[in-house]
Amino acid sequence: MQAEASQKLEKLTAFYRPVNRWALKVLARNLIVFKKTWATSIAFNVIEPLLYLAALGVGLGMLVEDIEGMSYTQFVAPGIVATSAMWASAAECSYDSFVRMHYQKIYHAIVATPINLEEVVVGELLYGTFKSLLSGTVIIAVVSILGLVPSFWALLVPVVLILNGLVFSQIAMIWTGLVPKIDNFAYFFTLIITPMFLFSEVFFPLDVLPRILQQLAWALPLYHVVVLLRSLTIGMVSIDLVYHLLWLVLFIMIIFPLPQVLMHRRLIK
């Protein structure tokens, strides 16, 4: 009995073992490619969110009264940071990973070296996470220059961006392990990412929604990211934030085996 249990535990922990130096080599490969295109990559990462902020904050904000003591621009800014970071990770580990895996056969090339497929997957997730961290940090920097980030708690934002990156890289990578064709990512963005974007308290406080929808929002990872980012940027920090943090950490840990399992099933016959 005990031997069986320890065997099961062994199997489970095996999914976390690819977080190792081999996975870092895959991350390193992606960073070398990133170095070639970072300028355009960052520019697009920043321009779009700032357009949103301008339209919503300056435009829509004129019609909206202050929310919980914040101007509408201030309310919406952390949400914009969270969503752009989410998009950055999700796009990286869906379209871009799919191209590397399916068209360029880079995964195949790497698994012929000492690195195994599970480590390739983890390396890709780390790169997706890097994208979230980078994109979110750049935007929050710009937003604070605009004077929208009054609190020093905001220095903890990168931690939240890393969790955000791990969440959405994994969700996207699960999809990459499943879809037969690159076109199928349209469903992923329409059915998963866009609702996340609209109903995670990015644009309006959830208490305007019926109670049942408010509770459903708890199931959306982006909601927790938005709450954390908003609280940190305006400095309204309480012990409640730990729940949101824990929610994200648990979510990351629980789905962690999935991208590896699916990619293995897809490529290794």
Place this chain on the structure above:
Amino acid sequence: MQSVVEAQNLQKYYNGFPAVAGIDFSINGGQCFGILGPNGAGKTTLVAMIYCFHPVSCGKLIVLGRDVTEDPRAIKTRLGVVPQENNLDLELTVLENLIVYAGYYGISRSEAERRAKELLYFFGLSAKANQEVEQISGGMKRRLTIARGLIHTPEILILDEPTTGLDPQSRRLIWEHLRRLKKRGLTLILTTHYLEEASQLCDQLIIMNQGVILEEGKPVDLIKKQVGAKVVEVGLDSAKIEDFLYTVRDVVGGYQVAGRTVYLYVPHDDESEVLALINTFDYVEVYQVRPSNLEDVFLKLTGRGLIYGEDIEHASGSFAEIGKADGIL
């Protein structure tokens, strides 16, 4: 000589379909070992099991003294792989491709750069070092892929159809490089459906079809054993083939029919008797004597053309069967 790869009753199934159906072989170090067969013979599956990509379904496969199911990382560290499909990193330059790949093996940046430059020189790619991979020719991409497989100085280099799709000139250039590598003592495992490639490069080969080994040995021995040193190709009206085979039955060692051509195997390297009989048969339109080659062996063993793998109209057999050869045409 020490064996570097050892397979016992090796099997691989895809959804119940046997791609490799229980084969045994052993590869000695320092030689060029050829795996010859038409498309779909199971060659790629076989080498992919050796480089630990496809899991083995059944049987035993030992590479460099280790079981592939137990320690793939240790094996992969000592193998170089040149896959059938180019999978160079298109987002990197020629030189970066080698350096980044070296990184996967844990080779330091400076050492990687030194080796990469050496390999680019060896493969005549130095001038292209800083070009994007997409800008170089197909033959160069292939050479770069081989260079990439050598970046960590492996003990075995596995090449899956290294010259498929290349023009004859690029193909010959690659053969030249492979010969030089062999001279340095590198073990080569090569799959191919080009008979010329196999006879040019391989010291030892297995001929595969539908997941099984049909024959194995040195190329010259195989030819001698299966068809003899010479073949007479005879072109004639297909309606007369049966009669013709009956006429020559006593003087040839075996035959193959493919469309309007009959291949006669000459016994004891002396074709004079065969030619004498051919000259008495009025319906022969054209004939020639030529040295036999692996294509003849392959055709005899599988009844199929090797290059395109399509079933051509054919028949073969020993002469005991000639009398009842209705099914021939």
